[in-house]
Amino acid sequence: MGPQRLPATQDPVAPRDSGPLTITVDGAEVTGQVGQTVAGLLLGAGRVSWRTSRTGRPRGVFCGIGVCFDCLVTINDIPDVRACQRRATEGDVVSTEPPVREASA
Amino acid sequence: MISGVRVFEAAGGVLVVGGGPAGMAAAAAALRHGARVTLLEAGYDLGGQYWRHLADERRGAHEHRLHHGWSTFQRLHEEITGHPRCDVVLGGSVWAIDRHDDAPPVVHVMVGAPDGTDREPRSYTPDRLILATGGQERTLPFPGWDLPGVFTAGAAQALAKGERVAVGQRVLVAGAGPFLLPVVSSLIRTGATVVGVAEASGRRRLARGWLTRPWELASTSSKAGELGGYLKDLVRHRVPYWTGRTVVAAHGTDRVHSVTLADLHPDWTRVEGSERVVEVDAVCVSHGFVPRTELAVAAGCQLDEQGFVITAAGQQTSVPNVYSAGELTGIGGADLALAEGEVAGTTAAGGVPRPSLIGQRKNLQNFAIRLESAHGIRPGWQTWPDPQTMLCRCEDVTVGELRDIAAKTQSRGLRSLKLTTRAGLGVCQGRTCGRNVEDLLSESLLPAGRTSYRPIATPVRLGELAATITPEREDPLP
Numbered sequence A: 001m002g003p004q005r006l007p008a009t010q011d012p013v014a015p016r017d018s019g020p021l022t023i024t025v026d027g028a029e030v031t032g033q034v035g036q037t038v039a040g041l042l043l044g045a046g047r048v049s050w051r052t053s054r055t056g057r058p059r060g061v062f063c064g065i066g067v068c069f070d071c072l073v074t075i076n077d078i079p080d081v082r083a084c085q086r087r088a089t090e091g092d093v094v095s096t097e098p099p100v101r102e103a104s105a
Numbered sequence B: 001m002i003s004g005v006r007v008f009e010a011a012g013g014v015l016v017v018g019g020g021p022a023g024m025a026a027a028a029a030a031l032r033h034g035a036r037v038t039l040l041e042a043g044y045d046l047g048g049q050y051w052r053h054l055a056d057e058r059r060g061a062h063e064h065r066l067h068h069g070w071s072t073f074q075r076l077h078e079e080i081t082g083h084p085r086c087d088v089v090l091g092g093s094v095w096a097i098d099r100h101d102d103a104p105p106v107v108h109v110m111v112g113a114p115d116g117t118d119r120e121p122r123s124y125t126p127d128r129l130i131l132a133t134g135g136q137e138r139t140l141p142f143p144g145w146d147l148p149g150v151f152t153a154g155a156a157q158a159l160a161k162g163e164r165v166a167v168g169q170r171v172l173v174a175g176a177g178p179f180l181l182p183v184v185s186s187l188i189r190t191g192a193t194v195v196g197v198a199e200a201s202g203r204r205r206l207a208r209g210w211l212t213r214p215w216e217l218a219s220t221s222s223k224a225g226e227l228g229g230y231l232k233d234l235v236r237h238r239v240p241y242w243t244g245r246t247v248v249a250a251h252g253t254d255r256v257h258s259v260t261l262a263d264l265h266p267d268w269t270r271v272e273g274s275e276r277v278v279e280v281d282a283v284c285v286s287h288g289f290v291p292r293t294e295l296a297v298a299a300g301c302q303l304d305e306q307g308f309v310i311t312a313a314g315q316q317t318s319v320p321n322v323y324s325a326g327e328l329t330g331i332g333g334a335d336l337a338l339a340e341g342e343v344a345g346t347t348a349a350g351g352v353p354r355p356s357l358i359g360q361r362k363n364l365q366n367f368a369i370r371l372e373s374a375h376g377i378r379p380g381w382q383t384w385p386d387p388q389t390m391l392c393r394c395e396d397v398t399v400g401e402l403r404d405i406a407a408k409t410q411s412r413g414l415r416s417l418k419l420t421t422r423a424g425l426g427v428c429q430g431r432t433c434g435r436n437v438e439d440l441l442s443e444s445l446l447p448a449g450r451t452s453y454r455p456i457a458t459p460v461r462l463g464e465l466a467a468t469i470t471p472e473r474e475d476p477l478p
């Protein structure tokens, strides 16, 4: 139970096959379709949360249009990217924890 | 002088911010009236929230099945993107506007992937500026509304239309307004089962709002047709439509597994004893919309008491040469956004709008007034949250904390309450909780929309910002 991507063969909209796209999320491979956002890929793979708030409450997509910032991820070492706004590119390395910043001496 | 920024002298030009129905209609109308036009859109595509569609690479053969007025989108898209006097900038996030008393405002943009690090900074100095940045949903807080699996109805819509992802398999849709209906239709077409639609407004109020003076609705018959289509989907798929009922709690630990529904009195307080629990794996909630006014505020545009941008007959704002259209000026749906956009584009380019267009806008504005009277938020919602209910999702500030601190400090100042409670200080900068905070501070001295004053409209990285202010000469510091 949970979110799911509609298989193209059952889709009344009949999307063109844009080909598969694979990213890694915390080291695990997640595959979706070219043209999807990072949030779309994660939800399509059945994940509803990938981050915790200041006090440890789980967060994922809420607004879907870039205003709530609940969906933040780190992409290719760039922190605080809104997963619902950023389209995935092949090989993106997504981390759901912010990168550890070493304190400068 | 700022170097490192390419300054785009859009002299004689009209600059439109926002590529939704309002911005697209504005750009097309300005082009028809001879102007040079620049259209800035933060997203990957034109269409805004209404015509959110699959990426070009995945474009559906039957995309129109998810959209109303898809042919209007295609016509506007062709008119704008193929035009020699039009520059469409996608991935262009306007993050600030500088005001100048006797010169046009300067519009600062970052162009590139959303939240990227190496975007191209640009600044525009247009003769005329049209703001069409749209709106966002307002969600009222209830226990568990921050659990994963609770989405705004718009998020469900965006994921269905733009990704072909259904947010769940057993989905409840709840809130207020006709917008709940297209969400149901999209969910069904994306393979979800909708267990019911809970409309908070009661039967009487709906009847009063929608059935009085029905002749006024005849002139907005395209709207009636659109709603009729959604209702057919409800019937065909046997989706129950409950009125005077809403979701008052979501249950689960890491994700939602059920919700409590309750009947509501006309003022939206709960009818005690009416609660029942329904199993779901997703909830879509929308209690209405609020405008995204950061840029309008930065430009100095006056807002009305509900927080919308005030406009004159030609869509002029209170600031000379700045116009506004669409959800920013009031909530009335895509048709009103299109009409207002066309008026704004026409007047900004020095033309005079056709009387029939002005008439159409008037009818659709009446539709917007009915919308508010039938579905507008009622104060009884303030009894849904318990003291532990999250109010500010970013900083995990509860309703109880805000109330306690406001009572203890007797403070009604937004700044001090923000600093002491942390509500609105998180990453979204109060975009999600702002209006709810305003409401809860009931004897508030705050004018509505006060929480949307944000000098930076969209996030910019400090590195990007620093790169835009490279000094011209490398003088050593004294």
Ligand SMILES: Cc1cc2nc3c(=O)[nH]c(=O)nc-3n(C[C@H](O)[C@H](O)[C@H](O)COP(=O)(O)OP(=O)(O)OC[C@H]3O[C@@H](n4cnc5c(N)ncnc54)[C@H](O)[C@@H]3O)c2cc1C
Residues within 6 Å of the ligand: A063, A064, A065, B017, B018, B019, B020, B021, B022, B023, B040, B041, B042, B043, B047, B048, B049, B050, B051, B092, B093, B094, B095, B132, B133, B134, B135, B136, B137, B153, B154, B155, B157, B158, B179, B182, B292, B295, B325, B326, B327, B328, B332, B333, B334, B335, B337, B457, B458
């Ligand atoms: C998530 C969501 C989904 C919706 N889905 C539907 C639907 O399916 N059916 C329906 O009838 N109504 C829907 N609505 C209501 C819909 O918003 C309006 O009816 C209509 O889209 C309003 O048109 P607009 O042009 O005023 O705004 P919008 O369509 O919201 O367009 C505004 C545009 O401005 C852009 N923008 C905003 N800020 C900036 C900036 N700083 N820099 C650059 N660009 C910026 C945005 O990316 C957006 O594309 C939805 C609303 C939301 C919030």
Ligand code: FES
Residues within 6 Å of the ligand: A060, A061, A062, A063, A064, A065, A066, A067, A068, A069, A070, A071, A072, A082, A083, A084, A085
């Ligand atoms: S889900 Fe709200 S910003 Fe991405």
